[in-house]
Amino acid sequence: MVRFTPSNSSEVTMFRTRFAPSPTGYMHIGNLRTALYAYLIAKGAGGTFILRIEDTDQNRNVPESVQAIYNGLKLAGIEYDEGPDKDGGYGPYVQSQRLPIYKEYALKLIESGDAYYCFDQKEDKPALEDTGERVQGYRDPCRNLSAEEVRAKLVEGIKPVIRQRIPDPGVSSFFDHVYGEITIDHDQLDDQVLLKSDGFPTYNFANVVDDHLMAITHVVRGQEYLTSTPKYNLLYQAFGWERPEYIHLPHIIKEDGSKLSKRKGDPSFEDLVRMGYLPEAVVNYVALLGWNPGDEREFFLLPNLVEAFDLNRINKSNAAFSFDKLRWLNGEHIRSLSPQEFHKRVLPFYPAGFDRFDLEQLSTLIQVRTENLADIPALVGFFAELPSYEVGLFEHPKSKSTMETSKLVLQLVLPLFEAMEEWTNDSLFDCLKAFSKEQGLKVGTVMWPIRTALSGQETSPGGATELAAILGKEETLRRVALGLEILG
């Protein structure tokens, strides 16, 4: 992986990055990663991470969704140093509250000639898209209006937009930390709208003004902005501002190559958590989509990511989101939890009516067998109700269990159990082990029919004695007796 040396990054002392979502109501996986990387880049350098709300599209704002952004970040453990509710002296941090600022700066560009008023209505622009011939390097006729003509239109009361004047001809280059040197011809750049007729800025304008005014040093955003970055650089240049460093990120896609989309039912970050994935596992997984630490570590908690993260190790190509791997990593995170912590987290996932069991004990049993919290009800369901099962279950070659041995074992073990005073896993195990020895049977041959009678399933979280301990003496006896009935 060849890396270019950035022009002046060594002189950057204070890192300031921002996450600038538009309020759509939930956190995309891609957004989560963008926020995470921006956070890691800032924090890894001891810098500042800022949250800014980009709500300049009046048609797309979803009320309450700013709250969703707060919740999403909180869930991820990503804490911002400055934001709408956390003033750091660079506010306001909500673009709809900065309208006068954009106007002021737009007018500066009008004065300097780097932008111009445009009086066309939206509908006037020919829709050439339909013919397959795309417009590029759009130059509006208003570009050449004289001062008098502009004044006259203004007096008429036509609400203008302000468009950027792209220097024509020309070529622009910039350095991106992920993609390297990018060069684009100005004939590819539109005279884009900077200020809409409703007085709101476009993203194209607001991001530049805000990033500069908020002293953002490293712009972290999706790859989709790569080709419009020269337009922003031209703006920086027109204002005489220093450009930030750029870190454009490749996209996260699906395994079939299509893009993740909420509309097609692909889960958001919050959805994944609801689906039983630990937030820290999702964060860990997403960090690994497009980045690696340079060694073979894969398990990371947020603080470790801060330490390990290096923007020079971000990949250029899109990465497919794999539920298989997320599931595995989720299991890793689950297993890394202390038994107490796991128990706490898992408590809400137990089906109703489970309080009658020793849940703490049950939790230790299932911790190593849980890859997703949502699997728990199915995993433990048999404790509450014994499923109906076929006699055939009692046959198990690997344990050398046959119908005969199973029946024999259950018959002999029943009175043994009845006589037991201490009902614990250890006491039960000792008892059965001694029993198997005295009968000259394999431990497995003894355990299998018991485990089967107790669970009614081919597999279970825990062996015979562990299940018995949780089930309790009475229920164990009942199920063993039932097993004998089934064996006939």
Place this chain on the structure above:
RNA sequence: GCUCCUAUGGUCUAGUGGUUAGGACGCGGCCCUUUCAAGGCUAAAACCCGGGUUCGAGUCCCGGUAGGAGCACCA
């Protein structure tokens, strides 16, 4: 259509001219074992194609191909 970007097993990736191309997920097998997991070991599986440059190319250059992105009074 024009422009920009990308290309190592099915998936995530390591790899900065010389490696038996490494790891992880998933998949198969074995061991361990109180069933299943977990853990350990192990197998199968990859450098998009074609030209160059070079003693030598996954690695550099060019050209294809394939995929992604951009081309809004959306962000």
